[in-house]
Amino acid sequence: MDEVINRSSTIARELKTGSGAEVGMQVLKESQSSGTVGDIYVDDPRMTCRNVNVYYGDKQAIFDIDLDIAKHQVISMIGPSGCGKSTFLRCLNRMNDTIDICKVTGQIKMEGQDIYDGGLDVVPLRASVGMVFQKPNPFPKSIYDNIGYGPRIHGLNDNKDHLDEIVETSLKKAGLWEEVKDRLDHPGTGLSGGQQQRLCIARAIAVSPEVILMDEPCSALDPIATAKIEELIDELRENYTIAIVTHAMQQAARVSQRTAYFHLGKLIEVGETDQIFTAPRHRLTEDYITGRFG
Amino acid sequence: MNKQQQQQHERSMSRVEKGLARRYRQERNFKRLGLGAILMGLLFVSFLFISIFANGYTAFQQTFVKLDVFYDPEVIAPVGETDPDVLSAGHYGGLVKATMRELFPSVTNRRDKKKLYGLISTGAAFQIRERVMQDPSVIGQRESIWVPADDDVDMLIKGHIDLSLPESDRRIKDDQLSWIQGMQEDGRVEKRFNTTFFAAGDSREPELSGIKGAAVGSFFTLLICLAISFPVGVAAAVYLEEVAPKNRWTDLIEVNINNLAAVPSIVFGLLGLAVFINFFGLPRSVPLVGGLVLALMTLPTIIIASxxxxxxxxxxxxxxxxxxxxxxxxxxxHHVLPLALPGMLTGTIIGMAQALGETAPLLMIGMVAFIVDIPGGAMDPSAVLPVQIYLWADSPERAFVERTSAAIMVLLVFLxxxxxxxxxxxxxxxxxx
Structure with missing residues (x-):
């Protein structure tokens, strides 16, 4: 991973001597007609998105995105503020439904089932596509109840012992068990920021989802807590498919296998993380990862 | 830093310093203004409390007179009689009068006798009847009992009657004064804690009147009000805030709720009169209707707070x-309501406190009637505390002045x-x- 960063910074140094923003704008104009650079398709995807457009009232936030999300992989979505990466992420579990004026068109399929199909219930969808938010948001309840809430409402546990087991395994998977096992009845809000975020990850895991969406999960955390979460994301890849939105490019480079670069509501480039950070094919991607804007 | 810059800097600093004193002065004045406002508020509040307390604390005591009553079998019933119907029919007022005549044998004139009987409350006869009904074996015996004095005597003992006035301007005449002094010398007059005030309903006689009827009426009224306005208010708030689409209709509803919160309360009284009493035919003066009207009045407050x-x-x-x-x-x-509940409860209790002190709408639905009985339920005619205060404040007897203040104290304690x-x-x- 360090190698990747080193290489990308080398490119940055090289590019500093290059041409200015006019070129960037030129490329931007071209890209509007040309579509996404890179390989949007994967073999045996977990989720497939085709022609996804998102509108907030009259304003279009996302334009014609095609993207596959591969199984047991971490895909990171990067891009400058307001580029639509969070909006796109929130389409994947229909979290955008809560915003009245938000309208999504196109097709997002999970295991062949269109999640925007009128007949599909969002409750099971959100159970299989869990979400971790930017700011840790544990319920103002005990640690145990934070984890147990999801399984309880979905009726996943057979009895009290089973629920105990789910809580324990979820906390273990989130790497929090050792720290909180003696105080499961303490409020979840009393934990430190990093612990709270891991609690939220454990809460998402507890309903055994297939996909976990993470919306800038480390932006409110210090470097040590961030490192722990990143470590955790790498471990979770084994069992879950993870899509993460991040502002920190180093983080994308460290935790993800694939990276998608968004710009002004469009998916500019997608590819293997190594490739994106070492040899970006699109000018905008290159400008962004080298720190020319963003 | 070159010289020009240096000068520029010094100039601006001197200006800042010049202005500094003015800024601090403004800040001090602002602080003083705020402090003054608070002090003035405190002054008025303390004035209110002091005047109410000073006027009302004497109402918690009542003057009693000791009478040596002979339970005359001829007046009540023969010795050994236990039939409650016969016992309650006895002429107990006569017993009190006989006792007073015994006490002051020198009074023979019919007019003077009447003045003498006036020293004792009419409640004394009821008290003696209670005593006999409870224990019929006292018939034929003599016993000392403490009975309430008339309210004028009470006022005299408490010092509310100005004796320097000419006799014709006083409620207590000169001969009455001498009889009271005589009884005082005998140790027959005493101020005691006024249990009647907390245990009885309203009465025309100040010494027999109490706050309990109004308090119980207020309790039932608020119970009805709470039972209706809290669930309806919370449900409406949850619907408007969480479920309803945001469009012109919900905007209209919101504006209307805010308007309703500002509607004068007497209008709600008229609404209640028209709807609950005239249209639905519910009885007047009952806590049920009062509660419904107050619920209408409190709903906007609860919805907005929720x-x-x-x-x-x-x-x-x-x-x-x-x-x-x-x-x-x-x-x-599971999540939103439990977190919002403290705020909702606070809003509700403040709405309830407002409803407890509300008088105007209740006047419109007949809760201003003079009701002696303590209500047994939401369908019994009753008074409420603020209306009771209003009624007493309107009464001419001097003794009701202190009772008004005492009732205000009770209401304030509840609030x-x-x-x-x-x-x-x-x-x-x-x-x-």
Whole structure:
């Protein structure tokens, strides 16, 4: 991973001597007609998105995105503020439904089932596509109840012992068990920021989802807590498919296998993380990862 | 830094310093203004409390007179009689009069006798009857009992009657004064704690009147009011805040709710009169109708407070619940409502306190009637505390002045304890996130 960063910074140094923003704008104009650079398709995807457009009232936030999300992989979505990466992420579990004026068109399929199909219930969808938010948001309840809430409402546990087991395994998977096992009845809000975020990850895991969406999960955390979460994301890849939105490019480079670069509501480039950070094919991607804007 | 820059800097600093004194002066004046406002408020509040207390504390005591009553078998019933019907039919007023005549044998004139009997409350006869009904074996015996004095005597003992006035301007005449002094010398006059005030309903006689009927009426009224306005208010707030689409109709509803909160309360009284009494034919003066009217009046307050409480629940909690797959209903009932509840309760209690002190709408539905009985339920005619205060304040007897203040004290105690309850609930259930 360090190698990747080193290489990308080398490119940055090289590019500093290059041409200015006019070129960037030129490329931007071209890209509007040309579509996404890179390989949007994967073999045996977990989720497939085709022609996804998102509108907030009259304003279009996302334009014609095609993207596959591969199984047991971490895909990171990067891009400058307001580029639509969070909006796109929130389409994947229909979290955008809560915003009245938000309208999504196109097709997002999970295991062949269109999640925007009128007949599909969002409750099971959100159970299989869990979400971790930017700011840790544990319920103002005990640690145990934070984890147990999801399984309880979905009726996943057979009895009290089973629920105990789910809580324990979820906390273990989130790497929090050792720290909180003696105080499961303490409020979840009393934990430190990093612990709270891991609690939220454990809460998402507890309903055994297939996909976990993470919306800038480390932006409110210090470097040590961030490192722990990143470590955790790498471990979770084994069992879950993870899509993460991040502002920190180093983080994308460290935790993800694939990276998608968004710009002004469009998916500019997608590819293997190594490739994106070492040899970006699109000018905008290159400008962004080298720190020319963003 | 070159010279020009240096000069520029010095110039601006000298200006800043010049202005500094003015800024601090303004700040001090602002502070003084605020402090003055608070002090003035405190002054008025303390004036209110002091005047009410000074006027009313004497009402918690009542003058009693000791009478040596002979339970005359000829007046009541033969010795050994136990039939309650016969016992209650006895002429007990005569017993009191006979006792007074015995006490002052020198009074023979019919007019003077009448003045003499006037020293004792009419309640004394009832008290003696109670005693005999309870224990018929006292018939034929003599016993000393303490009976309430008439309110004029009470006022005299408490020093509210100005004896320097000419006799014709006084409620207590000169000969009455001498009889009272005589009884005082005998140790027959005593001020005692006024249990009647807390145990009886209203009465035309100040010394027999009490606050209990009004307090019980207020209790039933508020109970009805709470039972209707809290669930309806919370349900309306949850619907408007969480479920309803945001469009022109909900805007219109919101504007109307805000308008209703500002409608004068007497209008709600007229509404209640038209709807509950004239249209639905419910009886007048009953806590049920009073509660319904006050519920209409309190609903906007509760809805507005509940909506504010719901709005203050951070969206991250909703997202968290939705994110693990809770349905919108589960999100509301499991997470949003429990967090909003302290705020809702506070709003409700403040609304209830407002309803407790409300008089005008209740006048419109006949709760201003003179009702002696203590209500046994929400369908019995009754008074409420603020209306009782209004009625007493309107009464001519001097003794009702102190009772008015005492009733205000009781009402204030209820109001303050309700507000304290609201504060306590908020502190207890408030959660941080």
């Amino acid at each position: 909506r504010v409480a719901l709005k203050s629940v951070p969206p991250s909690i909703r997202e968290a619940a939705l994110g693990v797959g809770a349905s919108p209903m589960q999100t509301i009932t 303050i304890s309700m507000n304290l309850l609201a504060v306590w609930l908020r502190k207890k259930f408030e959660r941080r996130w």
